Amino acid sequence: MASPRTSEAPLASSARLKEIMAAHFVGVDRASREHTAPVAWCTSVGPVELLRALGYQVFFPENHGALLGASRVANETMGSAHALGYSPDICSYLTSDIGSYLQKRTPLSRYGMSTAPRADLLLYNTNQCREVKDWFEFYGREWNVPVVGVTSFREIGEVQRSHVDAIVRQMEDLVPTLEAVAGRKLDAARLEESVARSKECSDLWREVLATAAARPAALTFFDGTIQMGPAVILRGTVEACDFYRLLLAELQERVKGGKGALPRERFRIYWDGMPVWGKLRDLATLFAGLDTSVVASTYCNSWVFEALDPRDPLPSMARASLELFIARSEEPKQRYLERMVRQFSVDGVIFHDSRTCPNNSNARFGMPQRLRRTLGLPVLTIDGDLNDLRCFSDEQARTNIEGFVEQLEGQAPRSPAAHA
Amino acid sequence: MRAPLYAGIDCGSWNTKAALVDADGALLATAVVRTGADVAGASERAFAELLSRAGAARDQVGAIWSTGFGRHAIPLAGASRTELDSHARGALQYVSGPLTVIDIGGQDAKIILVDAEGRRISHKMNRKCAAGTGSFLEEMALRLDVPIGQLPALARDAKEEIELGSFCTVFTGTEVLGLIRQGKRPADLARAAYRSVVKRVLEMERVEGKVVATGGVVAHHPMVVELLTKAIGREVIVPRNPQEIGAVGVAVAAREAGAPSAEAPAGRTP
Numbered sequence A: 001m002a003s004p005r006t007s008e009a010p011l012a013s014s015a016r017l018k019e020i021m022a023a024h025f026v027g028v029d030r031a032s033r034e035h036t037a038p039v040a041w042c043t044s045v046g047p048v049e050l051l052r053a054l055g056y057q058v059f060f061p062e063n064h065g066a067l068l069g070a071s072r073v074a075n076e077t078m079g080s081a082h083a084l085g086y087s088p089d090i091c092s093y094l095t096s097d098i099g100s101y102l103q104k105r106t107p108l109s110r111y112g113m114s115t116a117p118r119a120d121l122l123l124y125n126t127n128q129c130r131e132v133k134d135w136f137e138f139y140g141r142e143w144n145v146p147v148v149g150v151t152s153f154r155e156i157g158e159v160q161r162s163h164v165d166a167i168v169r170q171m172e173d174l175v176p177t178l179e180a181v182a183g184r185k186l187d188a189a190r191l192e193e194s195v196a197r198s199k200e201c202s203d204l205w206r207e208v209l210a211t212a213a214a215r216p217a218a219l220t221f222f223d224g225t226i227q228m229g230p231a232v233i234l235r236g237t238v239e240a241c242d243f244y245r246l247l248l249a250e251l252q253e254r255v256k257g258g259k260g261a262l263p264r265e266r267f268r269i270y271w272d273g274m275p276v277w278g279k280l281r282d283l284a285t286l287f288a289g290l291d292t293s294v295v296a297s298t299y300c301n302s303w304v305f306e307a308l309d310p311r312d313p314l315p316s317m318a319r320a321s322l323e324l325f326i327a328r329s330e331e332p333k334q335r336y337l338e339r340m341v342r343q344f345s346v347d348g349v350i351f352h353d354s355r356t357c358p359n360n361s362n363a364r365f366g367m368p369q370r371l372r373r374t375l376g377l378p379v380l381t382i383d384g385d386l387n388d389l390r391c392f393s394d395e396q397a398r399t400n401i402e403g404f405v406e407q408l409e410g411q412a413p414r415s416p417a418a419h420a
Numbered sequence B: 001m002r003a004p005l006y007a008g009i010d011c012g013s014w015n016t017k018a019a020l021v022d023a024d025g026a027l028l029a030t031a032v033v034r035t036g037a038d039v040a041g042a043s044e045r046a047f048a049e050l051l052s053r054a055g056a057a058r059d060q061v062g063a064i065w066s067t068g069f070g071r072h073a074i075p076l077a078g079a080s081r082t083e084l085d086s087h088a089r090g091a092l093q094y095v096s097g098p099l100t101v102i103d104i105g106g107q108d109a110k111i112i113l114v115d116a117e118g119r120r121i122s123h124k125m126n127r128k129c130a131a132g133t134g135s136f137l138e139e140m141a142l143r144l145d146v147p148i149g150q151l152p153a154l155a156r157d158a159k160e161e162i163e164l165g166s167f168c169t170v171f172t173g174t175e176v177l178g179l180i181r182q183g184k185r186p187a188d189l190a191r192a193a194y195r196s197v198v199k200r201v202l203e204m205e206r207v208e209g210k211v212v213a214t215g216g217v218v219a220h221h222p223m224v225v226e227l228l229t230k231a232i233g234r235e236v237i238v239p240r241n242p243q244e245i246g247a248v249g250v251a252v253a254a255r256e257a258g259a260p261s262a263e264a265p266a267g268r269t270p
């Protein structure tokens, strides 16, 4: 009986990844406890550069949500938020994080923390969803601290100058509050520097992801979701850029040597939608066992901010936030997916329809059917959730995915009717 | 019967089905047993029953392949395919593509599209809830206070068209109780339950080409086929062994893979 190798090749740079992530958590926690620096919570797509320029230590609750999901602590904590009136049908990052706060249970305990750090201010951008605002407002009420942010456009076709201007004005209006809490004035040079570092980090991250375009792919989606930590929580810092240079060099070596993340790669898949955090390892093993690389994803690419430009900080930050996939309408989303499919030489597309995040679920308005038609590629939709494992069936996902790979095996035409 | 023979075992949530084909692909026998809580035991029983029905000996069987939800838990089997592959393959033994397979089982329903060359082009499975499956019919039989086996006969007496509006099985159960209180006839409600199954299934995916209906619900509840035909507006083909079609399909896959020593595709080893 064949016993396929069912794991991805480990990355040497992972040790450095662990170090910088740990240093980040310990740093924010200390600042929060000892008041050595102002602490802000920020949405993962920013506008973090303003906070960095003002000397804030920044915590990203979506990252905490992902950690809760990956450690499966989420499934223990969510219930407390549901009981408080936060529905099981809304973002399970939100419910698992608020539950974590209520129960004082967090995977951050490995860094000596009993809860996520208390913030002096929370800063959101609704370009991804309204949920982040409601999420932050819970803490604003708990801690009696300001909750400010950008109320963005959604479902944008082409990003217009008027969109950008409106977001810039909102960002400018935020500055006095951010300054008051930080106790210092925003310095133009520091903002430019912060945007420059974010841009560098984003460019490096894009190059990292591009190594999966090689055949075999040097990186898979499953590894990518771990490696992208610094692009989310350390964007705008020197540490993040240094780490990605290290990772990129390692992946480029793989490409040069013709080595893939998997021992054998028969098929290449594009993943749209959220990761199923609590099943990341199981799914990675399943795909590896099927000799199938998940080579690219909308999710990992969401932290590539093409438009950032240190010479034009606020307008470029505004544009970057508006151009993101999640903020766009179906038409640009479809063009984007078609481009990715070609760039990464993909054999099939899997849509994860995430029960509690309609914002990152793109199978609800006919996209899979349209893509199947325009690209002539097999597409599959699987049901699940980012954190709420009650919405995910192992057996159903397995059958769907195995069945999809069988479909890709492109069986020769079957023999004609035998028992007719 | 020309040896070697090839066996397929389809381990479903309610029943385990088995099929035996010979070296020429001719179907020799099928068997159905209850799955229960012991998947491996059920597959042994189904296989033994299969051999006895075919009058074949164990050592004539060149390969045993499995399919269905329990496919990875059958020690007898040398390799497996998903039920998606097996149902498509099974249906193709009776009808050539392009076709749509509508499979309605105890716990799930699936729609599989196959092109003119016999290649599977897409599939949809519904297992988020019991709506559109055999479990839903069991629940309705319970509400109407009849054994599930009597539901088909009851529905035959229907006179009034009743539409059940709820999506979820629990809501539908409450809806049915309300309708009983209003004095609606159980026969009309039984037929409404079948109509609901058909409606839910057809909401999953568009059907294209010839339509083949398979699965335990199709085998035991002929009204589902009648209503499907009416809803789709064209013939619905029911193969000779609608419930065992997955087992037939995977037996055929084992035969197509050839020699018993053929290495199982990576990741499919049970």
Ligand code: SF4
Pocket (backbone or CB within 6 Å): A062, A091, A092, A093, A094, A128, A129, A130, A131, A132, A356, A357, A358, A359, A360, A386
């Ligand atoms: S985008 Fe989705 S997962 Fe992210 S915070 Fe909003 S609702 Fe939650």
